[in-house]
Amino acid sequence: MTMLKAEATIPTTSGQSYVAAVCARLAEADFETEAAAGRGRIQLVDGLGTGTLEAGADRLHVRLESRTEQGLSVLKFVLSSQIEEVAAAEKPEVVWTGDGCDVDVLPSLRELTVLRVADVTPQVRRITFTGKDLRRFEGDSLHVRLLFPPAGVHPPEWPKPGKNGRPLWPPEERRPVQRVYTMRRIDAAAGEMDIDFVLHAAPGVASDWAASARAGAVIGVMGPGGREMRPAAxxxxxxxxxxxxxxxxxxxxxxxxxxxxxxxxxxxxxxxxxxxxxxxxxxxxxxxxxxxxxxxxxxxxxxxxxxxxxxxxxxxxxxxxxxxxxxxxxxxxxxxxxxxxxxxxxxxxxxxxxxxxxx
CATH class of the missing domain: 3.40.50.80 (Nucleotide-binding domain of ferredoxin-NADP reductase (FNR) module)
Known part of the structure; x- marks a missing residue:
């Protein structure tokens, strides 16, 4: 299988401390990490991708490899976010080169349209969405990030890829609101995804939207993600x-x-x-x-x-x-x-x- 690759070089004399800090933070977040003598390694679950950090005298070099577009996108996002946070005093510019750097649509983004609505219980409403190319959402990951466009913004405006691998969002007045939800069902062959919404009495963007959702309404979805539970007896x-x-x-x-x-x-x-x-x-x-x-x-x-x-x-x-x-x-x-x-x-x-x- 062809491996997808990307890399970035960040000028800095503090590379060793940044490697240690990034690896420690990601280990705390349950990533599989290794760190020693200015070199770090980040492994995604199920071998989906690997990030390698190497500190030199005047730079930090990061190399990424993944079998999938999804894995490479996740590595770009995670490592650029962590590097920019631990090196905030230097305000580093992380610019990726290589695979996936010439696209203008986020690999994780899909547009969904409401297909049908059904009440599972008095407080739970199940909305079935339809969308194209939902294969990435199949598998063991449970969670997605739903994007609700502001009222009156037609067509919706979605985030686009930034050079650092993080999304570039529309201006505040046209920016969709994000909420994390769990996929109740995914059938990529049929192009369908079910999301269950708890209908809150208190106001809320997602629950209010679900309470009035009708066939044809459009939202965005990004993901999937989330650490999974391993099997056990x-x-x-x-x-x-x-x-x-x-x-x-x-x-x-x-x-x-x-x-x-x-x-x-x-x-x-x-x-x-x-x-x-x-x-x-x-x-x-x-x-x-x-x-x-x-x-x-x-x-x-x-x-x-x-x-x-x-x-x-x-x-x-x-x-x-x-x-x-x-x-x-x-x-x-x-x-x-x-x-x-x-x-x-x-x-x-x-x-x-x-x-x-x-x-």
């Missing part, structure tokens, strides 16, 4: 309604012999969804019944009460309000002794922000 999944699409995708892909539990917090029985899952995984629905979302102990107590087997082939995953995710992440790592490879707790939203702005 026993799983513990947990989340509130914002995490149900991700939990549903995970449950559908688990091997038939998997055992474990899925703990799902929703308002009441009307919000229960029919989710496919292995026979050995028990679904437990937790009902708030008026308790404030993100400010109750219902989900956290259930997670901490869940028994985990003694063997090492266990993976735990949670998607919920940010403070709850922090609490459970600490519990799993400090009290249960699970390492990063065996537990992931993700803040899907933040209490105190309105509507989907919390996401």
């Amino acid at each position: 026993h799983v513990l999944l947990a989340g509130d309604e914002t995490a149900i699409p991700a939990m549903a995708r995970i449950l559908e892909r688990l091997p038939a012999q998997t055992s474990g539990q899925a703990l799902i917090e929703v308002e009441n029985e009307a919000e229960v969804q029919d989710l496919s899952h292995p026979a050995g995984v028990t679904l437990l629905w937790l009902f708030r019944r008026g308790r404030e979302p993100g400010r109750n102990d219902l989900l956290a107590d259930a997670v901490m009460a869940a028994a985990l087997p003694d063997h090492d082939d266990v993976v735990c995953w949670l998607g919920a309000e940010e403070a709850i995710a922090r609490r459970i992440r600490t519990y799993w790592r400090d009290e249960k002794g699970l390492d990063r490879a065996r537990c992931m707790a993700v803040g899907y939203w933040k209490h105190g922000l309105t509507g989907d702005e919390a996401a």
Whole structure:
């Protein structure tokens, strides 16, 4: 398979410290990294791409390789972002040369049109979109970034590639609003993607848009992304309604012999969804019944009460309000002794922000 390649050279006398800082930051974000003596290496999951950083006396040289356009685009974005942040005092100009540097459309961007709308529960609306060339969204990645054009901007204006690999956005008054969502279903052959929206009572760009969406409406989508949960013999999944699409995708892909539990917090029985899952995984629905979302102990107590087997082939995953995710992440790592490879707790939203702005 032909490898796609790109590179950039940044004049600097601080290359060694920048290499160390970039690798440390990306390791903290769960990238696979290596760093030693002014040389660093960043590996994308599943071998999709590699970035190599080499510090010289007066420059920092970065080389990228990937099997896919997507992987190369991700590496450009990630490394230029990190270099520009750690070297902010020098205000470096990162300019990539090589493959993918002569395009005027972001490789990750697609335009989607509403095909149909259906209410799954009183609070969850499923919108089916249609679009061209959605193959990149198939696979294990769950999350996408939806772009909602401002009212009155026709046709929509989307971001374009910058020389540093980061998007160049339209002016503020014509710039689409971004929100991260989970793909509930993707069928690239049919050109379809399902996104489930929680319909908030509080105002929010995405939920307000979904509440009034009609066939023919257009939005943009970028991605996919997100660290995935590795397979294991026993799983513990947990989340509130914002995490149900991700939990549903995970449950559908688990091997038939998997055992474990899925703990799902929703308002009441009307919000229960029919989710496919292995026979050995028990679904437990937790009902708030008026308790404030993100400010109750219902989900956290259930997670901490869940028994985990003694063997090492266990993976735990949670998607919920940010403070709850922090609490459970600490519990799993400090009290249960699970390492990063065996537990992931993700803040899907933040209490105190309105509507989907919390996401």
